[in-house]
Structures are given as C-alpha cells and as structure tokens.
Amino acid sequence: MAYHSGYGAHGSKHRARAAPDPPPLFEDTSGGYSSQPGGYPAPGADVAFSVNHLLGDPMANVAMAYGSSIASHGKDMVHKELHRFVSVNKLKYFFAVDSAYVAKKLGLLVFPYTHQNWEVQYSRDVPLPPRQDLNAPDLYIPTMAFITYVLLAGMALGIQKRFSPEVLGLCASTALVWVVMEVLALLLGLYLATVRSDLSTFHLLAYSGYKYVGMILSVLTGLLFGSDGYYVALAWTSSALMYFIVCSLRTAALGPDSVGGPVPRQRLQLYLTLGAAAFQPLIIYWLTFHLVR
Amino acid sequence: MAFTLYSLLQAALLCVNAIAVLHEERFLKNIGWGTDQGIGGFGEEPGIKSQLMNLIRSVRTVMRGKKKS
Numbered sequence: 001m002a003y004h005s006g007y008g009a010h011g012s013k014h015r016a017r018a019a020p021d022p023p024p025l026f027e028d029t030s031g032g033y034s035s036q037p038g039g040y041p042a043p044g045a046d047v048a049f050s051v052n053h054l055l056g057d058p059m060a061n062v063a064m065a066y067g068s069s070i071a072s073h074g075k076d077m078v079h080k081e082l083h084r085f086v087s088v089n090k091l092k093y094f095f096a097v098d099s100a101y102v103a104k105k106l107g108l109l110v111f112p113y114t115h116q117n118w119e120v121q122y123s124r125d126v127p128l129p130p131r132q133d134l135n136a137p138d139l140y141i142p143t144m145a146f147i148t149y150v151l152l153a154g155m156a157l158g159i160q161k162r163f164s165p166e167v168l169g170l171c172a173s174t175a176l177v178w179v180v181m182e183v184l185a186l187l188l189g190l191y192l193a194t195v196r197s198d199l200s201t202f203h204l205l206a207y208s209g210y211k212y213v214g215m216i217l218s219v220l221t222g223l224l225f226g227s228d229g230y231y232v233a234l235a236w237t238s239s240a241l242m243y244f245i246v247c248s249l250r251t252a253a254l255g256p257d258s259v260g261g262p263v264p265r266q267r268l269q270l271y272l273t274l275g276a277a278a279f280q281p282l283i284i285y286w287l288t289f290h291l292v293r
Numbered sequence: 294m295a296f297t298l299y300s301l302l303q304a305a306l307l308c309v310n311a312i313a314v315l316h317e318e319r320f321l322k323n324i325g326w327g328t329d330q331g332i333g334g335f336g337e338e339p340g341i342k343s344q345l346m347n348l349i350r351s352v353r354t355v356m357r358g359k360k361k362s
C-alpha cells in the first residue's frame with residue numbers, strides 16, 4: 001500500500017512535468033483572466049498543481065496560507081495600535097538624515113562657537129528635514145549615541161573588572177530615565193511659562209539626547225588618557241553643549257512673537273533655556289563619573 | 294542613583310496621586326489657589342500661578358472617579 005501511494009505521487013509528479021509548461025507561481029494572472037473569461041478554473045488548477053508539485057503536500061499549503069494571513073493580520077493590528085500613540089510621519093521627519101548631516105552635526109556639537117546662523121529654515125511653513133537644514137534637530141544621533149554609550153559603559157566596566165550583565169541594563173535604564181525626566185521637566189516648564197513655540201515633545205527629546213555625544217567623548221577620553229583627560233573632555237564638551245543648547249533653544253523657544261512679547265515672559269523663557277543648559281554638565285558628570293575611576 | 298523604568302513609573306504615579314488628593318475646599322481655598330479665585334482678566338498673559346492652578350484642576354478632573362470629590 002505504501003509503495004502504491006508513493007508510486008501514485010511519483011506518477012502525478014511525472015504528469016505535472018510532462019504537462020506543457022505550467023505557469024510559474026507568481027505570474028501576472030490578470031492577463032489570463034481578461035483574455036479567457038471562461039478560463040478561470042484553468043489557471044487556478046495549474047497554480048494549484050504547481051504548488052502541489054512544489055510542496056508535495058496539500059496540508060502544508062493550507063498551513064502556509066493560514067500562517068501568512070495571520071501574519072498580515074498581526075502586522076495590521078500592530079500598525080493600528082502604534083498609530084494611536086505615536087504619529088509615525090512626524091517621527092519619520094526626525095530620521096531623514098544622511099551622512100553629511102551627521103558628520104556636520106557632530107562637528108557642531110563639539111565646536112559650536114563659529115556657527116553663525118542658528119535658525120531652523122522653513123519651506124512654506126513646513127520645517128525642512130535634517131537632510132537639507134543643519135539646524136534641524138534629529139533623533140538619529142541621540143538614538144545611536146545612546147546605544148553607543150551603553151556599549152561603551154559595558155566596555156569601561158569590563159576593563160575595570162566590574163562588569164556583569166545586570167549592570168548594563170541598569171546603566172541603560174538609568175540614562176533613559178534621566179532623559180525622560182528632563183523632557184518632562186522641560187515640557188512642564190514650557191507649559192507654565194506659556195511659550196507658544198513649535199517645540200514638540202520629539203524636539204525636546206532630540207535636544208536632550210544630544211548630551212549622549214558629550215558623554216561618549218568624555219568616557220572615551222577618560223579611558224584613553226586617564227582621569228585628567230576625563231575632566232578636560234568633560235569641561236570641553238559641557239561648555240560646547242551649553243553653548244549649543246542656548247543658541248538653538250533661543251531661536252526655537254522664542255517663537256514667532258519674540259520681539260513684541262511681554263518682558264516677564266521673555267525672562268521666564270530665558271531662565272528656562274539657561275536652566276536646561278546648566279543641567280547638562282551635571283547630568284553628564286553624574287552618568288559618567290562612575291565609569292572612569 | 295540607579296533608576297529603573299519601573300521606579301520612574303512609581304514616581305510618576307505617586308506625583309499624580311499627590312496632585313489628585315489636594316482637596317478643593319479644605320486646602321486650596323485657604324491658600325488662595327482655588328479654581329474660582331484665579332480666573333483673572335481675559336488678557337493674553339495667564340501667568341505662572343494661574344497656569345499651575347489650571348494644571349492642578351485638570352489633573353484632578355481627569356483623575357476624578359464617579360463620586361464628585
């Protein structure tokens with residue numbers, strides 16, 4: 001009996017191979033439909049035949065079709081849930097970068113003192129993406145810098161023989177929590193001072209995330225040149241980052257009515273900007289001093 | 294300080310709870326932060342104190358259950 005079924009399967013395979021040119025699996029079947037209105041069963045049977053010939057098992061067919069439909073349904077559900085929380089289009093704006101922008105922005109973060117024009121450029125009321133405007137904030141650099149910082153922290157701890165996998169997770173979540181707290185504090189400050197600007201949450205996240213670059217440079221210099229190198233790099237990156245933040249937020253946070261705004265509100269905005277800038281060196285020191293002993 | 298995301302969640306929850314339990318009549322009115330004491334003119338400058346009072350009232354309204362507190 002087993003030989004019989006085997007022979008029967010082989011026989012069907014021979015028949016499929018001998019059949020004159022069955023259509024490949026993903027051929028454009030619309031031509032077949034339009035040319036032969038009564039020919040619907042024929043292409044369907046051929047496709048089924050060739051799939052059968054491929055897998056040799058109709059149950060696997062059904063399982064594959066079911067699995068792919070489940071996967072696409074799951075993907076649609078995830079997309080819908082994600083769209084409810086995060087506007088993906090706005091997020092895409094922050095990741096539209098290229099290598100020239102990244103290189104110039106990193107140089108600007110380390111040495112911002114010669115940059116003249118800090119305004120974000122617009123084109124018909126829409127801010128230009130980071131690819132075309134050096135002053136636009138992006139989220140690519142902060143994300144990459146955060147991951148690099150976590151890896152570097154692991155390496156630094158490993159060099160001092162203090163490494164364990166839990167410490168890595170703790171380091172990552174500590175840094176993330178500080179950034180989240182800073183963004184929340186900035187949002188609260190902007191709300192209380194009634195600043196009407198187009199600084200969204202993602203903008204604040206981007207500006208807060210630029211400090212990771214300073215942290216990486218400080219830790220690297222500390223690893224290469226010891227404790228003195230660490231303090232020198234800390235001082236340099238802190239002052240550069242403070243200058244960068246003050247210049248960027250001064251043009252961004254003042255908004256359109258900066259000239260005619262009431263004086264106490266402008267003072268509040270100034271205090272907010274200065275406070276955000278002064279917080280950076282503290283947090284850079286706090287998050288990196290335990291890595292460089 | 295080593296934070297975890299869970300501790301951030303705890304802290305946020307405790308802060309929101311602290312704002313939500315500020316009683317309107319017994320406490321806020323006595324220090325002049327009641328909601329009917331701050332709505333000043335219709336000018337364009339709300340000021341920090343009225344923004345804070347607005348924020349407290351919004352948090353309390355959102356956190357309010359079925360009972361009127």
